[in-house]
Structures are given as structure tokens and as C-alpha cells.
Amino acid sequence: xxxxxQELGIRLLCVVLGAAAGAMTACEGxxxxxxxxxxxxxxxWIIGDGEAQPGxxxxxxxxTTAAFAAFVEETDYVTEAEDFxxxxxxxxxxxxxxxxxxxxxxxxxxxxxxxxxxxxxxTQLSLRDVxxxxxxxxxxxxxxxxxxxAASQGGVYANFPWGxxxxxxxxxxxxxxxxxxxxxxxxxxxxxxxxxxxxFPPASNGLYxxxxxxxxxxxxxxxxxxxxxxxGGSFLCSTSYCTGFDFRQRQLTSADSGLNHLxxxxxx
Numbered sequence: 001x002x003x004x005x006q007e008l009g010i011r012l013l014c015v016v017l018g019a020a021a022g023a024m025t026a027c028e029g030x031x032x033x034x035x036x037x038x039x040x041x042x043x044x045w046i047i048g049d050g051e052a053q054p055g056x057x058x059x060x061x062x063x064t065t066a067a068f069a070a071f072v073e074e075t076d077y078v079t080e081a082e083d084f085x086x087x088x089x090x091x092x093x094x095x096x097x098x099x100x101x102x103x104x105x106x107x108x109x110x111x112x113x114x115x116x117x118x119x120x121x122x123t124q125l126s127l128r129d130v131x132x133x134x135x136x137x138x139x140x141x142x143x144x145x146x147x148x149x150a151a152s153q154g155g156v157y158a159n160f161p162w163g164x165x166x167x168x169x170x171x172x173x174x175x176x177x178x179x180x181x182x183x184x185x186x187x188x189x190x191x192x193x194x195x196x197x198x199x200f201p202p203a204s205n206g207l208y209x210x211x212x213x214x215x216x217x218x219x220x221x222x223x224x225x226x227x228x229x230x231x232g233g234s235f236l237c238s239t240s241y242c243t244g245f246d247f248r249q250r251q252l253t254s255a256d257s258g259l260n261h262l263x264x265x266x267x268x
Contacts, residue, residue: 035055036057040057040268042059042060042061043057043059043060043268044057044058044060044205044206044207045057046058046146046149046150046154046205046267047154049154049155053145053146056146056267056268057267057268058142058146058150058207058265058266058268059139059267060202060206060207060208061121061197061198061208061265062121062122062208062209062213062214062264063122063133063263063264063265063266064118064119064120064121064122064197065105065106065116065117065118065119065120065121065122066118066119067122067137068122068125068133069118071132071133071136071137074136075132075136077129077132077133079104079105079126079129079258080126080128080129080258081103081104081105081124081125081126081258082104084258085101085102086099086101086102086103087099087100087103087104087124087258087259087260088100088103088257088258088260089103089108089110089259090182090236090259090260090261092182095182095183096182097259103124103258103260104124104258105122105123105124105125108260109260117196119196119198120194120195120196120197121194121197121209121263122264123194123259123260123261123262124259124260124262125217125258125264126255126256126258127217127228127255127256127257128255128256129258130217130264133264134264134266137266138268139267139268140219140266140267141218141219141264141266141267142218142219142265142266143218143219144218144219144220144231144250145220146267147218147231147232147247148231148248150205150207150210151203151207151211151232151247152247153203153204154205158248159247159248160211160245160247161203161210161211161247162201162203162211166239166245166246172188172189172190172200173200173201173211174200174209174211174212174213174233174245175189175191175194175195175199175200175209175212175213175234175235176189176212176233176234176235176236176237176238176244176245177235177236177241178238180238181236181237181238182236182241189212191235193235194213194214194235194260194261195209195213195235197209197213199213200212209232210232210247211232211233211245211246211247212232212233212234212235212237212245213232213234213235213263214232214235214262214263215230215231215232215233215234215244215251215259215261215262215263216230216231216232216262216263216264216265217230217262217263217264218230218231222252225252226255227252227253227254227255228252228253228254228255228257229250229251229252230250230251230252230253230262231244231247231249231250231251232244232245232247233245233246234261234262235261236261
């Protein structure tokens with residue numbers, strides 16, 4: 001059993017991990033809400049504040065290629081990128097985004113590149129695709145508010161899931177671009193591109209890669225344009241460009257976007 005606690009002003013934030021952790025324990029001093037007794041494997045309980053923000057379950061990691069493959073195997077689902085015949089890929093030679101024929105969730109960089117690893121976050125999915133998977137899995141996309149609540153450890157931190165410093169004690173705790181984007185990636189975090197889930201330590205509430213690795217779809221939209229809000233940054237974010245790994249930041253994208261740095265994490 002694993003229980004983590006943090007001081008938050010006059011109250012204590014308490015989060016209980018799910019089935020992978022083994023059991024459930026009541027939270028002390030963090031409001032009246034208790035974690036459910038049947039937390040599914042691979043999810044964590046995000047404690048609410050007892051008032052405006054109810055607690056909810058959230059995937060510990062970004063949804064993987066293996067998990068999406070199981071969905072496709074059972075349903076014969078065809079993604080929008082497969083329908084279109086192409087999708088967006090960031091090209092390190094041209095230093096920009098290109099439409100690549102045959103780029104799909106199976107081959108995120110195109111058919112002439114390596115297949116997506118089973119333990120990588122699944123990418124190249126549109127909003128329609130992620131909602132179809134979520135329905136099959138009995139889950140849903142988080143709202144931007146829920147996503148930020150979870151990433152900030154219930155309002156404890158203002159910028160990063162692990163604390164106030166971006167690189168505490170010189171240690172990289174997430175996957176993003178180090179160097180002048182898009183010209184040079186110094187790979188100080190150990191990954192020149194996408195990383196397998198759980199490559200970095202989890203935040204105190206058990207969430208992996210909530211900052212960096214791939215952007216994550218949310219259920220929220222910009223009202224004026226109906227563009228979807230995505231959160232969390234990716235391996236293409238740097239201090240000189242987008243800074244999406246700072247969870248205050250957001251990006252907007254069209255619902256039919258499929259990109260090799262955009263994935264999902266679901267809630268229930």
C-alpha cells in the first residue's frame with residue numbers, strides 16, 4: 001500500500017494509488033471525500049478539495065500504443081489519420097511540420113520509420129479517435145480544470161508537478177527539448193524524442209509524464225473557435241518555444257488534428 005501526503009496551507013493533500021498499489025486507506029485532514037475501494041489497475045485517485053473540485057480517477061500514465069491496439073483489435077476501429085491517408089509529423093531536417101503519407105498511430109513518423117513501441121504513448125489520434133477509445137474503456141477526457149488540478153497536486157504547485165524548480169538539483173523529471181528549438185536538442189533528459197511511459201519518477205500523486213513527453217487532449221474548448229485545449233507539453237517543447245511542460249500553459253488545436261507529439265490520458 002502506498003499513501004503520499006503533502007502540506008497545503010491549513011489542510012493536507014492526500015492521494016491514494018489504485019489496484020497496482022494494492023489497497024485503499026482513508027485520507028486524513030484532506031476533506032471529507034474518501035477514495036473508492038475499487039480503484040482500477042493503472043489509475044490513481046485524485047483527491048478533491050471537498051467543495052468545488054470533486055475527486056476523480058485518472059490514468060497514471062498516458063494511454064499507450066499497446067492499450068490502443070487492444071481497442072482496435074476488439075472493435076476494428078479506423079482512425080481519422082488512416083481515413084485521410086496522412087498525418088502531421090515534425091521533421092528534424094526541414095525543422096517544421098509536414099503532412100506525411102501513411103503516418104498513423106502504428107507508424108507515427110510514417111511507414112518508412114519504426115513502428116510505435118507498445119510502451120510509448122499512443123499518438124496520431126484525433127479528438128474523435130480519443131473519444132471513441134475513451135467510450136470503449138469506460139472513461140472520458142478530463143476537463144482543463146481537472147487536468148490542472150491533478151498536475152498541480154491539488155493546487156500545491158504553481159508550475160511543475162514536482163515542485164517550484166524546473167530542474168531540481170540538476171535532475172530532469174520530464175521529457176522535453178533542451179537547447180535552441182528546433183536547431184539543437186542537447187538530450188539532457190536522455191530521450192531525443194518520445195519516451196516510454198514511466199521513464200521518469202511519478203509526481204507525488206502517482207501520475208507519470210503529466211509534464212512533457214506528449215501533449216494530452218482535454219475535453220475543454222476555446223468557446224470562440226471550438227478548438228480543443230491540449231495540456232502538458234511534449235518532447236518538442238523548450239524554454240525558448242511553447243514551454244508547455246509548465247502546466248499553466250495551453251495549446252489549441254483543431255479536433256481532427258493528428259500529430260506525433262499529441263496523446264491522451266483519461267479520467268473516470
